[in-house]
Amino acid sequence: MxxxxxxxxxxxxxxxxxxxxxxxxxxxxxxxxxxxxxxxxxxxxxxxxxxxxxxxxxxxxxxxxxxxxxxxxxxxxxxxxxxxxxxxxxxxxxxxxxxxxxxxxxxxxxxxxxxxxxxxxxxxxxxxxxxxxxxxxxxxxxxxxxxxxxxxxxxxxxxxxxxxxxxxxxxxxxxxxxxxxxxxxxxxxxxxxxxxxxxxxxxxxxxxxxxxxxxxxxxxxxxxxxxxxxxxxxEFNRLNDEINRMGNEVTAERDRAEKLTVTVATLSEQISIRDELVHAQELRIEQLIESSGQNGPESDFESLKALIRRRVVSSKLLAPARPILTSVRELTSRR
Ligand SMILES: C[S@@+](CC[C@H](N)C(=O)[O-])C[C@H]1O[C@@H](n2cnc3c(N)ncnc32)[C@H](O)[C@@H]1O
Incomplete structure (x- = not known):
């Protein structure tokens, strides 16, 4: 041998x-x-x-x-x-x-x-x-x-x-x-x-x-x-490459989620500003109606106020966007 x-x-x-x-x-x-x-x-x-x-x-x-x-x-x-x-x-x-x-x-x-x-x-x-x-x-x-x-x-x-x-x-x-x-x-x-x-x-x-x-x-x-x-x-190297590839995909998804968070935050802010503007406008209209000496009949005055309230309600319809914003923030804060 x-x-x-x-x-x-x-x-x-x-x-x-x-x-x-x-x-x-x-x-x-x-x-x-x-x-x-x-x-x-x-x-x-x-x-x-x-x-x-x-x-x-x-x-x-x-x-x-x-x-x-x-x-x-x-x-x-x-x-x-x-x-x-x-x-x-x-x-x-x-x-x-x-x-x-x-x-x-x-x-x-x-x-x-x-x-x-x-x-x-x-x-x-x-x-x-x-x-x-x-x-x-x-x-x-x-x-x-x-x-x-x-x-x-x-x-x-x-x-x-x-x-x-x-x-x-x-x-x-x-x-x-x-x-x-x-x-x-x-x-x-x-x-x-x-x-x-x-x-x-x-x-x-x-x-x-x-x-x-x-x-x-x-x-x-x-x-x-x-x-x-x-x-x-x-096999170890192959699996390691696979894990790295999946990790890169997760990072890309998180980046996308972060960008969406910013977009949702901007929209939410615009909604709030709009809410406030609408509210200020309502007050102004109410004041104008009050100061107009209630010339019109009582029923006209009440229906005008109801109309204003409906507009306030419609501006608040966008409020459901807020929970989405919260969950996207939670997702990205897990990093
Ligand atoms: C068992 S494998 C050879 C294994 C190889 N010695 C090793 O170390 O792993 C058999 C091979 O013989 C080839 N083969 C079988 N009969 C053949 C023939 N009559 N002429 C040419 N190739 C043949 C097949 O293509 C196959 O690749």
Missing amino acids: DSSLFRVPDRLTDVAPWQGHIPFAFWVISATKPRLLVELGTHKGDSYSAFCQSVSESDLATTCYAVDSWQGDEHAGLYGEEVFQELNAYNQRKYGGFSTLLRMMFEDALSYFNDGSIDLLHIDGYHSYEAVREDFEKWLPKMSDRGVILLHDVAVRERGFGVWKFWADVAERFPSLELPHSNGLGVLAVGSEVPERLSQLIASFKSDPAPITSLFAAVGSRCQLIAEGQRAKL
Whole structure:
């Protein structure tokens, strides 16, 4: 074992199933030093980027290819164009010197590789028994003498997954080991010259699997916890942004309420002034009527006074605006 097991992955996305095997990806690259690595099934690139990170940090001369339609399938789910665009930009920026994404069907990528050329092949495409058997059989001739094949999902027995069944077919045909955590990873040394350190690991696994599987499960679980922490941080930042946005909306509403308060206060003042003017005018009219010597008949005088009272009442009809003013003031004073 070496310190590569404890590296922190540079790329952890929201596609979690492979993340528990990232320390094994780091280890197998530094232990077997492949010259040519191919991955079938990459999606957002958690496994592939771990291989590339290890190539880069171990300073190896490995050439890497990731093959995927980048459309998804029934098991991974269908996804949009942005998945490929984002990963392609990331890959070119970080690993453009030695890594290429081949956007095509697995079958169409076969002609890109010579027979006997691939040292490390990771098969993680569609997971039915027939699909994984076809991927394995079509790509096996491409494997070199040092060839190692990794199969993901060998421990899943639901949703039509059949890798477990295929694994049972091949695990005894070649030197192999199985890491059951994170949906299970099968490791097959298909070449005649098994890389020395992998050969030792397989031998230890055959004599007593528990220390090996426990160690890789433990370092894998550390990776998964790091990934969960990063996802929680992203969610925290998203919610924080949402709270700030809502806070800005509340501030804008309060500003609007304050402006309305001023408008209502101005109107209220105008109403009061008008009330007072009307009242003064009434007094003046009453005085004029008194001083006119009550020339007219008594009934005329009384109906004139009633008319004035009605005008006073109508000027007071605007009084209901005052409670509105009070509640708007209360609202804004809560800040
Ligand atoms: C399970 S995902 C890969 C997960 C990835 N290894 C990770 O680390 O998360 C399977 C991917 O294989 C792709 N795929 C399945 N069958 C394919 C085929 N025959 N040709 C090309 N791509 C295929 C899908 O588009 C999907 O992105």
